[in-house]
Amino acid sequence: MKEHLQDKIFQIISEAADELGKECYVIGGYVRDIFLKRPSKDIDVVVVGSGIELAEKVAQKLGKKARLTVFKNFGTAQVKHKDLDVEFVGARKESYRQDSRKPVVEDGTLEDDLNRRDFTINALALCLNKDRFGELIDPFNGLEDLKNFVIRTPLNPDITFSDDPLRMMRGIRFSAQLGFFLETNTFDAIVRNKERIGIISKERIADELNKIMMSRKPSVGFILLEKTGLLELIFPEVLALKGAETKDGIGHKDNFYHTLAVLDGLSEHTENLWLRWAALLHDIGKPGTKRFDARLGWTFHNHNFIGEKMIPEIFRKMKLPTNEKMKYVQKMVTLHMRPIVLSEEEITDSAIRRLLFEAGDDIDDLMMLCEADITSKNPEKVKRFRANFQLVRRKLKEIEDKDRVRNFQPPISGKEIMETFHLPACSTVGEIKMRIKDAILDGIIPNEYEAAKTYMQQIAKEFKLSTVKEN
Numbered sequence: 001m002k003e004h005l006q007d008k009i010f011q012i013i014s015e016a017a018d019e020l021g022k023e024c025y026v027i028g029g030y031v032r033d034i035f036l037k038r039p040s041k042d043i044d045v046v047v048v049g050s051g052i053e054l055a056e057k058v059a060q061k062l063g064k065k066a067r068l069t070v071f072k073n074f075g076t077a078q079v080k081h082k083d084l085d086v087e088f089v090g091a092r093k094e095s096y097r098q099d100s101r102k103p104v105v106e107d108g109t110l111e112d113d114l115n116r117r118d119f120t121i122n123a124l125a126l127c128l129n130k131d132r133f134g135e136l137i138d139p140f141n142g143l144e145d146l147k148n149f150v151i152r153t154p155l156n157p158d159i160t161f162s163d164d165p166l167r168m169m170r171g172i173r174f175s176a177q178l179g180f181f182l183e184t185n186t187f188d189a190i191v192r193n194k195e196r197i198g199i200i201s202k203e204r205i206a207d208e209l210n211k212i213m214m215s216r217k218p219s220v221g222f223i224l225l226e227k228t229g230l231l232e233l234i235f236p237e238v239l240a241l242k243g244a245e246t247k248d249g250i251g252h253k254d255n256f257y258h259t260l261a262v263l264d265g266l267s268e269h270t271e272n273l274w275l276r277w278a279a280l281l282h283d284i285g286k287p288g289t290k291r292f293d294a295r296l297g298w299t300f301h302n303h304n305f306i307g308e309k310m311i312p313e314i315f316r317k318m319k320l321p322t323n324e325k326m327k328y329v330q331k332m333v334t335l336h337m338r339p340i341v342l343s344e345e346e347i348t349d350s351a352i353r354r355l356l357f358e359a360g361d362d363i364d365d366l367m368m369l370c371e372a373d374i375t376s377k378n379p380e381k382v383k384r385f386r387a388n389f390q391l392v393r394r395k396l397k398e399i400e401d402k403d404r405v406r407n408f409q410p411p412i413s414g415k416e417i418m419e420t421f422h423l424p425a426c427s428t429v430g431e432i433k434m435r436i437k438d439a440i441l442d443g444i445i446p447n448e449y450e451a452a453k454t455y456m457q458q459i460a461k462e463f464k465l466s467t468v469k470e471n
Protein backbone atom coordinates (compact mmCIF):
# COMPACT_ATOMS: atom_id res chain seq x y z
CA MET A 1 0.00 0.00 0.00
CA LYS A 2 3.04 2.24 0.30
CA GLU A 3 2.58 3.54 -3.22
CA HIS A 4 -0.55 5.38 -2.06
CA LEU A 5 1.33 7.25 0.64
CA GLN A 6 3.80 8.98 -1.66
CA ASP A 7 3.11 12.53 -0.57
CA LYS A 8 5.93 13.90 1.57
CA ILE A 9 3.48 14.74 4.33
CA PHE A 10 3.09 11.04 5.20
CA GLN A 11 6.85 10.70 5.70
CA ILE A 12 6.82 13.67 8.03
CA ILE A 13 3.88 12.37 10.07
CA SER A 14 5.62 9.00 10.21
CA GLU A 15 8.83 10.48 11.61
CA ALA A 16 6.95 12.64 14.10
CA ALA A 17 4.94 9.67 15.40
CA ASP A 18 8.04 7.50 15.71
CA GLU A 19 9.85 10.23 17.63
CA LEU A 20 6.91 10.39 20.05
CA GLY A 21 6.86 6.59 20.18
CA LYS A 22 3.15 6.50 19.26
CA GLU A 23 1.15 4.27 16.86
CA CYS A 24 -0.30 6.35 14.07
CA TYR A 25 -2.68 5.69 11.13
CA VAL A 26 -4.36 7.35 8.17
CA ILE A 27 -7.98 6.39 8.58
CA GLY A 28 -11.52 6.53 7.23
CA GLY A 29 -12.69 8.28 4.07
CA TYR A 30 -9.20 9.04 2.78
CA VAL A 31 -8.23 5.36 2.79
CA ARG A 32 -11.56 4.32 1.27
CA ASP A 33 -11.10 6.89 -1.49
CA ILE A 34 -7.61 5.56 -2.32
CA PHE A 35 -9.21 2.22 -3.23
CA LEU A 36 -12.03 3.95 -5.10
CA LYS A 37 -9.54 6.12 -6.99
CA ARG A 38 -11.29 9.28 -5.82
CA PRO A 39 -8.44 11.65 -5.07
CA SER A 40 -9.06 13.60 -1.87
CA LYS A 41 -7.37 16.46 -0.02
CA ASP A 42 -8.85 15.75 3.42
CA ILE A 43 -6.69 13.39 5.45
CA ASP A 44 -7.73 12.01 8.83
CA VAL A 45 -4.95 10.78 11.10
CA VAL A 46 -5.53 8.79 14.29
CA VAL A 47 -2.78 8.40 16.86
CA VAL A 48 -2.92 6.14 19.89
CA GLY A 49 -2.09 9.05 22.15
CA SER A 50 -2.58 12.81 21.84
CA GLY A 51 -3.67 14.15 18.45
CA ILE A 52 -2.68 17.67 19.46
CA GLU A 53 0.84 16.64 20.46
CA LEU A 54 1.41 14.86 17.16
CA ALA A 55 -0.02 17.77 15.14
CA GLU A 56 2.30 20.20 16.92
CA LYS A 57 5.30 18.05 16.12
CA VAL A 58 4.26 17.70 12.47
CA ALA A 59 3.71 21.46 12.16
CA GLN A 60 7.14 22.07 13.67
CA LYS A 61 8.77 19.78 11.11
CA LEU A 62 6.95 21.44 8.21
CA GLY A 63 8.06 24.85 9.42
CA LYS A 64 6.61 28.11 8.09
CA LYS A 65 4.73 26.48 5.22
CA ALA A 66 2.25 24.80 7.58
CA ARG A 67 -0.72 26.28 9.47
CA LEU A 68 -1.65 24.66 12.77
CA THR A 69 -5.03 25.06 14.46
CA VAL A 70 -5.69 23.41 17.82
CA PHE A 71 -9.22 22.60 19.04
CA LYS A 72 -8.51 22.09 22.72
CA ASN A 73 -12.11 21.31 23.66
CA PHE A 74 -12.26 18.45 21.18
CA GLY A 75 -8.71 17.26 21.73
CA THR A 76 -8.09 17.58 17.98
CA ALA A 77 -5.84 19.65 15.75
CA GLN A 78 -5.57 20.51 12.10
CA VAL A 79 -2.52 21.09 9.96
CA LYS A 80 -2.91 22.75 6.59
CA HIS A 81 -0.05 22.30 4.22
CA LYS A 82 -0.21 23.22 0.52
CA ASP A 83 -3.65 22.07 -0.61
CA LEU A 84 -3.82 19.29 2.01
CA ASP A 85 -5.90 19.47 5.15
CA VAL A 86 -4.83 16.98 7.82
CA GLU A 87 -6.93 16.38 10.95
CA PHE A 88 -5.22 14.78 13.94
CA VAL A 89 -7.15 13.01 16.65
CA GLY A 90 -6.35 10.55 19.42
CA ALA A 91 -7.88 7.06 19.17
CA ARG A 92 -11.22 7.05 21.01
CA LYS A 93 -13.69 4.82 22.62
CA GLU A 94 -17.24 6.10 22.77
CA SER A 95 -20.42 5.26 24.59
CA TYR A 96 -23.74 6.90 23.91
CA ARG A 97 -26.86 7.85 25.80
CA GLN A 98 -30.33 7.51 24.28
CA ASP A 99 -31.23 11.17 23.98
CA SER A 100 -28.20 12.63 22.34
CA ARG A 101 -25.61 12.04 19.68
CA LYS A 102 -22.95 13.45 22.00
CA PRO A 103 -21.06 10.44 23.27
CA VAL A 104 -19.05 10.02 26.43
CA VAL A 105 -15.52 9.82 25.03
CA GLU A 106 -12.47 8.12 26.49
CA ASP A 107 -9.04 7.38 25.12
CA GLY A 108 -8.98 4.04 23.35
CA THR A 109 -7.06 1.70 21.10
CA LEU A 110 -7.08 1.66 17.32
CA GLU A 111 -9.57 -1.18 17.54
CA ASP A 112 -11.91 0.90 19.73
CA ASP A 113 -11.61 3.71 17.25
CA LEU A 114 -12.51 1.54 14.28
CA ASN A 115 -15.49 0.07 16.17
CA ARG A 116 -17.12 3.48 16.39
CA ARG A 117 -16.88 4.13 12.65
CA ASP A 118 -20.09 4.20 10.63
CA PHE A 119 -19.44 1.70 7.82
CA THR A 120 -16.97 -1.07 7.11
CA ILE A 121 -15.67 0.81 4.07
CA ASN A 122 -14.94 3.76 6.36
CA ALA A 123 -13.22 1.60 8.99
CA LEU A 124 -9.98 1.04 7.11
CA ALA A 125 -6.63 2.28 8.39
CA LEU A 126 -3.10 2.45 6.97
CA CYS A 127 -0.25 2.40 9.45
CA LEU A 128 2.26 5.26 9.17
CA ASN A 129 4.96 4.12 11.63
CA LYS A 130 8.18 3.31 9.83
CA ASP A 131 8.39 -0.40 10.58
CA ARG A 132 4.76 -1.00 9.48
CA PHE A 133 4.48 1.81 6.92
CA GLY A 134 1.57 1.14 4.56
CA GLU A 135 0.17 -1.85 6.46
CA LEU A 136 -3.61 -2.09 6.00
CA ILE A 137 -5.81 -2.63 9.06
CA ASP A 138 -9.20 -3.91 8.03
CA PRO A 139 -10.97 -5.65 10.93
CA PHE A 140 -14.42 -5.74 9.29
CA ASN A 141 -13.53 -6.80 5.74
CA GLY A 142 -14.18 -3.34 4.42
CA LEU A 143 -12.02 -4.05 1.40
CA GLU A 144 -14.27 -6.93 0.44
CA ASP A 145 -17.32 -4.64 0.81
CA LEU A 146 -15.60 -2.03 -1.33
CA LYS A 147 -15.10 -4.62 -4.06
CA ASN A 148 -18.73 -5.71 -3.84
CA PHE A 149 -20.12 -2.17 -3.62
CA VAL A 150 -21.69 -2.81 -0.21
CA ILE A 151 -22.55 -0.38 2.59
CA ARG A 152 -22.62 -2.24 5.92
CA THR A 153 -22.10 -1.17 9.53
CA PRO A 154 -19.10 -2.71 11.32
CA LEU A 155 -21.09 -3.70 14.42
CA ASN A 156 -24.77 -4.37 15.09
CA PRO A 157 -26.49 -1.79 12.86
CA ASP A 158 -29.25 -1.11 15.40
CA ILE A 159 -26.63 0.09 17.85
CA THR A 160 -24.58 1.99 15.26
CA PHE A 161 -27.68 3.88 14.03
CA SER A 162 -29.29 4.41 17.39
CA ASP A 163 -25.99 5.82 18.77
CA ASP A 164 -25.77 8.37 15.98
CA PRO A 165 -28.80 8.50 13.67
CA LEU A 166 -26.99 10.81 11.23
CA ARG A 167 -25.27 7.62 10.06
CA MET A 168 -28.55 6.54 8.43
CA MET A 169 -28.39 9.59 6.19
CA ARG A 170 -24.69 9.02 5.58
CA GLY A 171 -25.34 5.43 4.53
CA ILE A 172 -27.92 6.49 2.00
CA ARG A 173 -25.69 9.33 0.85
CA PHE A 174 -22.76 6.96 0.25
CA SER A 175 -25.08 4.62 -1.70
CA ALA A 176 -26.01 7.52 -3.98
CA GLN A 177 -22.54 9.07 -4.17
CA LEU A 178 -20.61 5.86 -4.78
CA GLY A 179 -23.33 3.79 -6.44
CA PHE A 180 -23.23 1.20 -3.64
CA PHE A 181 -25.94 -1.07 -2.17
CA LEU A 182 -27.21 -0.99 1.41
CA GLU A 183 -26.70 -4.48 2.81
CA THR A 184 -30.04 -5.97 3.96
CA ASN A 185 -29.44 -5.90 7.72
CA THR A 186 -28.16 -2.37 7.47
CA PHE A 187 -31.22 -1.34 5.44
CA ASP A 188 -33.64 -3.05 7.85
CA ALA A 189 -31.99 -1.35 10.82
CA ILE A 190 -32.57 2.05 9.21
CA VAL A 191 -36.25 1.19 8.91
CA ARG A 192 -36.34 0.22 12.58
CA ASN A 193 -34.43 3.27 13.79
CA LYS A 194 -35.78 5.92 11.42
CA GLU A 195 -37.61 7.87 14.13
CA ARG A 196 -34.26 8.58 15.80
CA ILE A 197 -33.48 10.98 12.94
CA GLY A 198 -35.50 13.46 15.01
CA ILE A 199 -32.49 14.19 17.26
CA ILE A 200 -30.31 15.25 14.31
CA SER A 201 -30.03 18.94 13.49
CA LYS A 202 -31.67 20.19 10.31
CA GLU A 203 -28.35 21.61 9.13
CA ARG A 204 -26.68 18.20 9.14
CA ILE A 205 -29.62 16.62 7.36
CA ALA A 206 -29.47 19.39 4.75
CA ASP A 207 -25.72 18.75 4.26
CA GLU A 208 -26.38 15.11 3.51
CA LEU A 209 -29.32 15.96 1.25
CA ASN A 210 -27.12 18.33 -0.70
CA LYS A 211 -24.54 15.59 -1.14
CA ILE A 212 -27.27 13.26 -2.40
CA MET A 213 -28.41 16.03 -4.76
CA MET A 214 -24.88 16.40 -6.10
CA SER A 215 -24.36 12.69 -6.76
CA ARG A 216 -24.35 11.39 -10.30
CA LYS A 217 -27.81 9.87 -10.02
CA PRO A 218 -29.64 11.55 -7.11
CA SER A 219 -32.73 9.32 -7.49
CA VAL A 220 -30.76 6.46 -5.88
CA GLY A 221 -30.68 8.44 -2.64
CA PHE A 222 -34.30 9.60 -2.76
CA ILE A 223 -35.62 6.12 -3.50
CA LEU A 224 -33.69 4.77 -0.49
CA LEU A 225 -34.98 7.62 1.67
CA GLU A 226 -38.50 6.73 0.57
CA LYS A 227 -38.11 2.97 1.02
CA THR A 228 -36.61 3.26 4.51
CA GLY A 229 -39.35 5.65 5.64
CA LEU A 230 -36.91 8.50 6.28
CA LEU A 231 -38.34 10.68 3.52
CA GLU A 232 -41.66 10.94 5.32
CA LEU A 233 -39.85 12.29 8.36
CA ILE A 234 -37.40 14.67 6.75
CA PHE A 235 -39.20 15.77 3.56
CA PRO A 236 -42.95 14.98 3.59
CA GLU A 237 -43.60 17.42 0.72
CA VAL A 238 -41.61 15.26 -1.68
CA LEU A 239 -43.20 12.05 -0.45
CA ALA A 240 -46.62 13.60 -1.11
CA LEU A 241 -45.77 13.49 -4.83
CA LYS A 242 -45.90 9.70 -4.70
CA GLY A 243 -48.79 7.68 -6.04
CA ALA A 244 -50.95 7.62 -9.14
CA GLU A 245 -54.69 7.77 -8.78
CA THR A 246 -57.19 6.48 -11.32
CA LYS A 247 -60.75 7.68 -11.72
CA ASP A 248 -63.24 6.75 -14.45
CA GLY A 249 -60.40 4.83 -16.04
CA ILE A 250 -58.23 7.92 -16.25
CA GLY A 251 -54.91 7.92 -14.39
CA HIS A 252 -52.18 10.50 -13.91
CA LYS A 253 -48.48 9.86 -13.71
CA ASP A 254 -46.75 9.21 -10.39
CA ASN A 255 -45.18 12.58 -9.75
CA PHE A 256 -42.55 11.22 -7.35
CA TYR A 257 -40.96 8.99 -9.96
CA HIS A 258 -41.48 11.62 -12.63
CA THR A 259 -39.69 14.18 -10.45
CA LEU A 260 -36.78 11.81 -9.90
CA ALA A 261 -36.53 11.14 -13.63
CA VAL A 262 -36.39 14.90 -14.24
CA LEU A 263 -33.75 15.31 -11.53
CA ASP A 264 -31.57 12.49 -12.90
CA GLY A 265 -31.97 13.72 -16.46
CA LEU A 266 -31.06 17.28 -15.54
CA SER A 267 -28.11 16.10 -13.44
CA GLU A 268 -26.51 14.63 -16.54
CA HIS A 269 -26.15 18.18 -17.85
CA THR A 270 -25.42 20.38 -14.86
CA GLU A 271 -23.50 20.55 -11.58
CA ASN A 272 -25.60 23.51 -10.45
CA LEU A 273 -26.94 22.43 -7.05
CA TRP A 274 -29.77 24.97 -7.07
CA LEU A 275 -30.96 24.06 -10.52
CA ARG A 276 -31.06 20.46 -9.26
CA TRP A 277 -33.15 21.67 -6.31
CA ALA A 278 -35.49 23.35 -8.77
CA ALA A 279 -35.88 20.01 -10.55
CA LEU A 280 -36.70 18.28 -7.26
CA LEU A 281 -39.27 20.93 -6.41
CA HIS A 282 -40.69 21.77 -9.83
CA ASP A 283 -43.95 19.86 -9.23
CA ILE A 284 -44.05 20.27 -5.45
CA GLY A 285 -47.35 22.17 -5.79
CA LYS A 286 -49.07 19.31 -7.61
CA PRO A 287 -50.47 17.32 -4.67
CA GLY A 288 -52.15 20.45 -3.30
CA THR A 289 -53.73 21.46 -6.61
CA LYS A 290 -54.84 18.07 -7.90
CA ARG A 291 -58.49 17.92 -9.03
CA PHE A 292 -60.53 15.52 -11.09
CA ASP A 293 -62.83 17.00 -13.67
CA ALA A 294 -65.19 14.77 -15.64
CA ARG A 295 -64.41 16.69 -18.80
CA LEU A 296 -60.72 17.53 -18.39
CA GLY A 297 -59.55 14.53 -16.36
CA TRP A 298 -56.81 15.23 -13.81
CA THR A 299 -55.70 18.84 -13.51
CA PHE A 300 -53.04 20.59 -11.44
CA HIS A 301 -54.01 24.21 -12.06
CA ASN A 302 -51.43 26.78 -11.03
CA HIS A 303 -49.24 24.13 -9.45
CA ASN A 304 -46.19 26.13 -10.48
CA PHE A 305 -47.35 29.22 -8.57
CA ILE A 306 -48.42 27.22 -5.54
CA GLY A 307 -45.05 25.43 -5.68
CA GLU A 308 -43.22 28.75 -5.79
CA LYS A 309 -45.15 29.88 -2.69
CA MET A 310 -44.33 26.68 -0.79
CA ILE A 311 -40.59 27.05 -1.23
CA PRO A 312 -39.77 29.69 1.44
CA GLU A 313 -41.47 27.59 4.13
CA ILE A 314 -39.64 24.45 2.97
CA PHE A 315 -36.26 26.21 2.85
CA ARG A 316 -36.79 27.78 6.28
CA LYS A 317 -37.84 24.51 7.85
CA MET A 318 -34.96 22.58 6.31
CA LYS A 319 -32.36 25.26 7.09
CA LEU A 320 -31.52 25.74 3.44
CA PRO A 321 -30.35 29.25 2.52
CA THR A 322 -33.28 31.68 2.26
CA ASN A 323 -31.33 34.08 0.05
CA GLU A 324 -30.95 34.70 -3.68
CA LYS A 325 -30.38 30.95 -4.20
CA MET A 326 -33.88 30.32 -2.94
CA LYS A 327 -35.26 33.11 -5.12
CA TYR A 328 -33.61 31.48 -8.11
CA VAL A 329 -35.23 28.12 -7.26
CA GLN A 330 -38.59 29.88 -6.91
CA LYS A 331 -38.17 31.56 -10.26
CA MET A 332 -37.33 28.28 -11.98
CA VAL A 333 -40.34 26.58 -10.40
CA THR A 334 -42.75 29.37 -11.42
CA LEU A 335 -41.51 29.43 -14.98
CA HIS A 336 -40.89 25.72 -15.49
CA MET A 337 -43.81 25.16 -17.85
CA ARG A 338 -43.41 28.25 -19.97
CA PRO A 339 -41.03 26.99 -22.65
CA ILE A 340 -42.94 23.76 -23.12
CA VAL A 341 -46.33 25.45 -23.30
CA LEU A 342 -44.80 27.71 -25.89
CA SER A 343 -43.63 24.79 -27.96
CA GLU A 344 -47.16 23.40 -28.10
CA GLU A 345 -48.64 26.51 -29.64
CA GLU A 346 -47.69 28.71 -32.48
CA ILE A 347 -44.51 30.38 -31.29
CA THR A 348 -45.01 34.13 -31.52
CA ASP A 349 -42.21 36.66 -31.19
CA SER A 350 -44.14 38.34 -28.43
CA ALA A 351 -44.35 35.19 -26.29
CA ILE A 352 -40.63 34.58 -26.78
CA ARG A 353 -39.79 38.16 -25.80
CA ARG A 354 -41.90 37.84 -22.64
CA LEU A 355 -40.17 34.61 -21.70
CA LEU A 356 -36.75 36.18 -22.23
CA PHE A 357 -37.81 39.20 -20.23
CA GLU A 358 -38.99 37.13 -17.26
CA ALA A 359 -36.17 34.57 -17.21
CA GLY A 360 -33.37 37.07 -17.86
CA ASP A 361 -29.92 35.51 -17.53
CA ASP A 362 -31.45 32.32 -16.19
CA ILE A 363 -33.04 31.48 -19.54
CA ASP A 364 -30.51 28.76 -20.38
CA ASP A 365 -31.03 27.08 -16.99
CA LEU A 366 -34.77 27.28 -17.47
CA MET A 367 -34.55 25.68 -20.89
CA MET A 368 -32.39 22.90 -19.45
CA LEU A 369 -34.91 22.22 -16.67
CA CYS A 370 -37.80 22.31 -19.06
CA GLU A 371 -36.19 19.91 -21.48
CA ALA A 372 -35.46 17.46 -18.64
CA ASP A 373 -39.17 17.71 -17.74
CA ILE A 374 -40.12 15.90 -20.95
CA THR A 375 -40.40 12.33 -19.63
CA SER A 376 -43.47 10.79 -21.28
CA LYS A 377 -43.52 7.01 -21.66
CA ASN A 378 -44.71 7.51 -25.22
CA PRO A 379 -41.57 7.84 -27.37
CA GLU A 380 -43.49 9.51 -30.22
CA LYS A 381 -44.70 12.21 -27.86
CA VAL A 382 -41.20 12.78 -26.48
CA LYS A 383 -39.84 13.04 -30.00
CA ARG A 384 -42.45 15.60 -31.01
CA PHE A 385 -41.90 17.65 -27.86
CA ARG A 386 -38.16 17.66 -28.35
CA ALA A 387 -38.51 18.78 -31.94
CA ASN A 388 -40.83 21.63 -30.94
CA PHE A 389 -38.44 22.48 -28.20
CA GLN A 390 -35.60 22.89 -30.65
CA LEU A 391 -37.80 25.35 -32.47
CA VAL A 392 -38.27 27.35 -29.26
CA ARG A 393 -34.51 27.38 -28.77
CA ARG A 394 -33.95 28.66 -32.33
CA LYS A 395 -36.58 31.34 -31.90
CA LEU A 396 -35.08 32.42 -28.59
CA LYS A 397 -31.75 32.92 -30.23
CA GLU A 398 -33.25 34.82 -33.15
CA ILE A 399 -35.21 37.20 -30.94
CA GLU A 400 -32.33 37.67 -28.59
CA ASP A 401 -29.95 38.64 -31.37
CA LYS A 402 -32.53 41.05 -32.68
CA ASP A 403 -34.21 42.62 -29.65
CA ARG A 404 -31.86 42.41 -26.65
CA VAL A 405 -34.64 41.85 -24.13
CA ARG A 406 -32.84 39.31 -21.91
CA ASN A 407 -32.06 41.82 -19.18
CA PHE A 408 -34.58 44.32 -20.33
CA GLN A 409 -34.72 47.66 -18.55
CA PRO A 410 -37.57 49.91 -19.66
CA PRO A 411 -35.99 52.74 -21.71
CA ILE A 412 -38.11 55.30 -19.87
CA SER A 413 -37.96 55.52 -16.11
CA GLY A 414 -40.78 56.32 -13.72
CA LYS A 415 -38.92 59.47 -12.80
CA GLU A 416 -38.94 60.71 -16.38
CA ILE A 417 -42.68 60.02 -16.67
CA MET A 418 -43.33 61.94 -13.46
CA GLU A 419 -41.24 64.90 -14.58
CA THR A 420 -42.68 65.03 -18.10
CA PHE A 421 -46.30 65.11 -16.94
CA HIS A 422 -45.74 66.75 -13.53
CA LEU A 423 -47.17 63.75 -11.78
CA PRO A 424 -46.62 62.68 -8.20
CA ALA A 425 -45.69 59.01 -7.59
CA CYS A 426 -49.02 57.34 -8.37
CA SER A 427 -50.60 54.39 -10.12
CA THR A 428 -50.81 56.28 -13.42
CA VAL A 429 -47.00 56.36 -13.59
CA GLY A 430 -46.85 52.61 -13.06
CA GLU A 431 -49.48 52.04 -15.68
CA ILE A 432 -47.72 54.12 -18.31
CA LYS A 433 -44.48 52.30 -17.59
CA MET A 434 -46.19 48.95 -17.98
CA ARG A 435 -47.85 49.97 -21.25
CA ILE A 436 -44.45 50.95 -22.67
CA LYS A 437 -42.93 47.66 -21.53
CA ASP A 438 -45.83 45.67 -23.05
CA ALA A 439 -45.53 47.56 -26.32
CA ILE A 440 -41.88 46.63 -26.57
CA LEU A 441 -42.39 43.00 -25.63
CA ASP A 442 -45.31 42.72 -28.05
CA GLY A 443 -43.18 44.19 -30.82
CA ILE A 444 -45.40 47.28 -31.30
CA ILE A 445 -42.38 49.53 -30.85
CA PRO A 446 -38.66 48.75 -30.90
CA ASN A 447 -36.64 48.63 -27.68
CA GLU A 448 -35.33 52.18 -28.11
CA TYR A 449 -35.56 55.46 -26.22
CA GLU A 450 -36.98 57.72 -28.96
CA ALA A 451 -39.67 55.23 -29.95
CA ALA A 452 -40.64 54.75 -26.33
CA LYS A 453 -40.85 58.50 -25.78
CA THR A 454 -43.17 58.99 -28.76
CA TYR A 455 -45.28 56.10 -27.57
CA MET A 456 -45.43 57.60 -24.08
CA GLN A 457 -46.87 60.82 -25.54
CA GLN A 458 -49.54 58.80 -27.32
CA ILE A 459 -50.65 57.03 -24.17
CA ALA A 460 -50.61 60.34 -22.32
CA LYS A 461 -53.40 61.53 -24.57
CA GLU A 462 -55.56 58.63 -23.47
CA PHE A 463 -54.90 59.58 -19.88
CA LYS A 464 -55.60 63.22 -20.76
CA LEU A 465 -52.23 64.20 -19.42
CA SER A 466 -50.48 67.34 -20.43
CA THR A 467 -46.84 68.28 -20.42
CA VAL A 468 -47.71 71.92 -19.70
CA LYS A 469 -48.18 72.77 -16.11
CA GLU A 470 -51.63 74.26 -15.52
CA ASN A 471 -51.90 77.08 -13.05
Ligand code: ATP
Binds near residue numbers: 167
Ligand atom coordinates in the same frame (compact mmCIF):
# COMPACT_ATOMS: atom_id res chain seq x y z
P1 ATP B 1 -16.97 12.87 2.94
O1 ATP B 1 -15.68 13.54 3.28
O2 ATP B 1 -17.23 12.65 1.52
O3 ATP B 1 -18.14 13.49 3.63
P2 ATP B 1 -16.03 10.82 4.69
O4 ATP B 1 -16.33 9.36 4.87
O5 ATP B 1 -14.60 11.19 4.50
O6 ATP B 1 -16.90 11.35 3.51
P3 ATP B 1 -16.00 12.56 6.93
O7 ATP B 1 -17.15 13.28 7.56
O8 ATP B 1 -14.91 13.32 6.30
O9 ATP B 1 -16.66 11.54 5.91
O10 ATP B 1 -15.43 11.61 8.05
C1 ATP B 1 -14.21 10.91 7.95
C2 ATP B 1 -14.35 9.55 8.61
O11 ATP B 1 -14.82 9.68 9.95
C3 ATP B 1 -15.36 8.64 7.94
O12 ATP B 1 -14.83 7.94 6.87
C4 ATP B 1 -15.75 7.72 9.09
O13 ATP B 1 -14.78 6.73 9.31
C5 ATP B 1 -15.74 8.65 10.26
N1 ATP B 1 -17.05 9.26 10.52
C6 ATP B 1 -17.49 10.46 10.11
N2 ATP B 1 -18.73 10.71 10.55
C7 ATP B 1 -19.07 9.63 11.27
C8 ATP B 1 -20.23 9.28 12.03
N3 ATP B 1 -21.29 10.10 12.10
N4 ATP B 1 -20.23 8.09 12.66
C9 ATP B 1 -19.17 7.27 12.60
N5 ATP B 1 -18.07 7.53 11.92
C10 ATP B 1 -18.00 8.70 11.27
Ligand code: MG
Binds near residue numbers: 030042
Ligand atom coordinates in the same frame (compact mmCIF):
# COMPACT_ATOMS: atom_id res chain seq x y z
MG1 MG C 1 -13.79 13.26 4.41
